[in-house]
Amino acid sequence: MIELMPISRQFRLLKDDILAEISDTIEQGQYILGPKVKKLESRFSEQTGAKHAVAVANGTDALVLTLDACGIGPGDEVITTPYSFFATAEAVSRLGATPVFVDIDRSWNLDPERIEAAITARTKAILPVHLFGQPAALDDIQSIADRRGLLVVEDACQAFGASYRGKSIGSIGHAGCFSFFPSKNLGTLGDGGIVVTSDPELAGRLRRLRQHGSAERYYHDAIGYNSRLDELHAAILLVLLNKVEAWMKKRRAIAKTYDERLRPLKPVLEVPATEEGRLHAYNLYCITSPKRDSIREALSKNNVQSGVYYPRPLHLQQAYTSLGYAVGDFPVAERLSREALALPMGPLLTDQEQELVIAVLQDFAEKGGAK
Numbered sequence: 479m480i481e482l483m484p485i486s487r488q489f490r491l492l493k494d495d496i497l498a499e500i501s502d503t504i505e506q507g508q509y510i511l512g513p514k515v516k517k518l519e520s521r522f523s524e525q526t527g528a529k530h531a532v533a534v535a536n537g538t539d540a541l542v543l544t545l546d547a548c549g550i551g552p553g554d555e556v557i558t559t560p561y562s563f564f565a566t567a568e569a570v571s572r573l574g575a576t577p578v579f580v581d582i583d584r585s586w587n588l589d590p591e592r593i594e595a596a597i598t599a600r601t602k603a604i605l606p607v608h609l610f611g612q613p614a615a616l617d618d619i620q621s622i623a624d625r626r627g628l629l630v631v632e633d634a635c636q637a638f639g640a641s642y643r644g645k646s647i648g649s650i651g652h653a654g655c656f657s658f659f660p661s662k663n664l665g666t667l668g669d670g671g672i673v674v675t676s677d678p679e680l681a682g683r684l685r686r687l688r689q690h691g692s693a694e695r696y697y698h699d700a701i702g703y704n705s706r707l708d709e710l711h712a713a714i715l716l717v718l719l720n721k722v723e724a725w726m727k728k729r730r731a732i733a734k735t736y737d738e739r740l741r742p743l744k745p746v747l748e749v750p751a752t753e754e755g756r757l758h759a760y761n762l763y764c765i766t767s768p769k770r771d772s773i774r775e776a777l778s779k780n781n782v783q784s785g786v787y788y789p790r791p792l793h794l795q796q797a798y799t800s801l802g803y804a805v806g807d808f809p810v811a812e813r814l815s816r817e818a819l820a821l822p823m824g825p826l827l828t829d830q831e832q833e834l835v836i837a838v839l840q841d842f843a844e845k846g847g848a849k
């Protein structure tokens with residue numbers, strides 16, 4: 479079976495180093511917010527160019543705590559994409575605010591041309607997602623936000639390693655939120671997340687919020703959360719950080735091969751569009767095809783896993799019926815929900831495996847994609 483994301487290979491490869499770090503953590507004796515979390519935070523701010531990094535329990539909390547620290551709550555609106563993992567909008571709703579969806583562009587991210595029309599007196603922030611690792615149109619989004627006095631919070635959960643006009647994503651908006659879920663470009667053996675920002679006050683609020691709203695033990699100046707990155711996960715992530723640059727190169731090389739070999743298969747399927755000045759991090763490599771489900775079947779018959787991200791856009795989720803959206807409201811997102819298909823991707827996917835995936839797709843297209 480060719481896995482969609484061969485992640486266990488990554489951990490097996492680094493097992494000895496990871497076990498040594500875990501052993502070191504046991505000996506060091508600090509298991510919550512110890513030196514390894516601090517080191518990871520400083521490596522992260524170096525890596526992204528943001529002045530501060532605050533590690534939290536997962537990517538969803540990174541979003542919730544950031545929006546909370548930005549003062550977003552009941553009655554407020556946050557503009558975001560209907561084509562993302564549920565957590566993006568859920569974070570907004572969790573604070574009692576309302577996600578306001580805007581359709582996506584050809585990069586499959588928030589379409590800046592549609593944002594202005596969705597701004598109301600209640601809008602407080604724009605929450606772009608860098609979906610599958612491709613940066614959203616941050617310049618345009620930031621300039622709308624500046625003009626209209628809104629904050630930009632980047633959902634960079636899928637996009638570690640991506641950059642926009644030479645700047646690391648996450649560091650361009652007011653804050654950027656990352657996830658360390660195992661399948662992410664930088665993932666741990668469990669849950670984890672981090673927020674980066676260059677605003678010292680926001681960083682301070684985040685540090686307090688993750689610790690029950692407390693800066694000094696047993697003194698609480700806000701209602702907070704218990705949302706800290708475990709020292710053990712920081713230890714594991716420090717091992718992975720040493721590898722991640724080489725692995726990002728490998729992801730891009732695999733994407734380039736898919737691009738070159740699959741582009742001629744149009745119109746049976748299309749490769750993802752990439753935009754000038756945006757360095758894609760390829761957490762997922764998704765093709766589109768009106769015959770998506772038959773392609774998926776052909777791959778599966780040949781023991782190749784594929785993935786549907788996402789079968790139902792956020793505005794049509796049952797949890798959001800109360801928002802009153804209907805089928806047809808966001809045609810681009812709805813089409814992608816029917817047509818996008820993720821192919822096997824990961825730094826340790828072998829050339830042979832990729833060749834087999836390509837061969838199945840070529841064979842499908844040669845037969846006219848008739849089925």
Ligand SMILES: Cc1ncc(COP(=O)(O)O)c(C=O)c1O
Nearest residue numbers: 536537538563565566635657659
């Ligand atoms: C776009 C996006 N936002 C938020 C999240 C939430 O991250 P986590 O699973 O670490 O809570 C994820 C990931 O899983 C994601 O893909």
